[in-house]
Amino acid sequence: MGKLFSFAVSIVFMSIETDNNTEQKILEAAEEVFQEKGFDGARMQEIADKANINKGLLHYYFKTKDSLFEAIFSIAFHTMIGQIQSIMSLEISLNERIDRIVDDFMSMLAKNPALPRFVITELNKNPDRFIAKHVNHNTRATFAAFINSVQKEIDAGNIRPVDPRQLFMNMISMIIFPFIGRPMVQVVIGLNNKEFLQLMQERREHIKLFLKQAIKP
Amino acid sequence: MGKLFSFAVSIVFMSIETDNNTEQKILEAAEEVFQEKGFDGARMQEIADKANINKGLLHYYFKTKDSLFEAIFSIAFHTMIGQIQSIMSLEISLNERIDRIVDDFMSMLAKNPALPRFVITELNKNPDRFIAKHVNHNTRATFAAFINSVQKEIDAGNIRPVDPRQLFMNMISMIIFPFIGRPMVQVVIGLNNKEFLQLMQERREHIKLFLKQAIKP
DNA sequence: GTCTATATCATGATAGAC
DNA sequence: GTCTATCATGATATAGAC
8 A cells, every 4th residue: 555655646746747757658658558458468568669668677667567557557446436436425416416427427538438448357357356455445335325315315205216226337337338338339329430429428418317317206 | 251150050050969079169168268368368278278178279170369269259249239239120119129128138148247348348459350340231220220210209209309329328338337347336336246146137127117217208 | 180299489577788 | 777688488379190
């Protein structure tokens, strides 16, 4: 955890400083290559090339491919989980929560469309290892708060009775899946890249309305 | 295309014959390993071990790793696309279509939970190559029929106005995503394996109701 | 068809000069 | 810190005996 912390600090530091030092160049290159190719498909040579350094120097900064991957995956995983948790834990109504989670999540994914596929693929290849390492004690407490807030709305008659866990799955499924399944979606619907992006833009308001409509009393 | 056809025939033949010959053992082993590890993570040695043969014999049946992968991916891709298309092309009402697509798709995924992640991951790594090779001319026509049928229901006032393409994305997102994102979903909600499977069982009826509720006039 | 042995090559990682 | 050169390993693929 100390390692992660110092790493996060260095990231913040770097984004403040305009100086683009070697470590930062490596991390940017590694993020790109790992997210695109996955751990198994990524090559240290390609990362070195993209960072404009040689393999020797790459191994000087990160002794092994595993340790470099860990640094990249850790940030990606916490970006995903953090996005979910931050919205879950707010003290707002379900309608506001829907608006926030759709807007925030889709803005983040528009900037980093490869993120969910990367996290989910690597998580599937080795669930135990990463979950034990990265999931903290707050994860469950945060979701419990979400369940309570949904139950309150049901009791108040604001929405129809619905399993909060299913509702949660519906929300993140509709938000995340089109990014992960983009090539398949484009093929089946028959969309070029421009049309797909247009549809994703319209999708924000569509999902908000669709969800609210589905849980109306 | 001739290769794929003769291959499909041999699959059918094998499932009729009880005789488990070497090629069939290889394909079963390869499907397992490729779906679990992906192309880059898969090892010919592991496939050979799982099929109880040696690497030399494996290369006798499939000259290259690529050709073996192509055989596996082709079946997987057409299973996914075919599942979607078969329901799209039926002449039934939207409500019946929702019931059918949820039941059929989720039954298939329950038997083969790793399938969508495999297809989508490999498709993302190399979209052009596979789409050019595997998508036929019927793909678009089938979806056009779906759009028409939704539009007819809107015109008849049976459902509220909704973009059929968004509706389609919502359907397949809610069905497929929990299988792909299972580890993340389990962590965030806090479910053990038994609880997750129970929730997925209940999910069929949940999705059907949720969708119909969302498009009610 | 099936096996063992081997060729060939790519990759992660290290050693050592500057 | 950065580079070049090299090692060691492991993976795909082939050759050839049976």
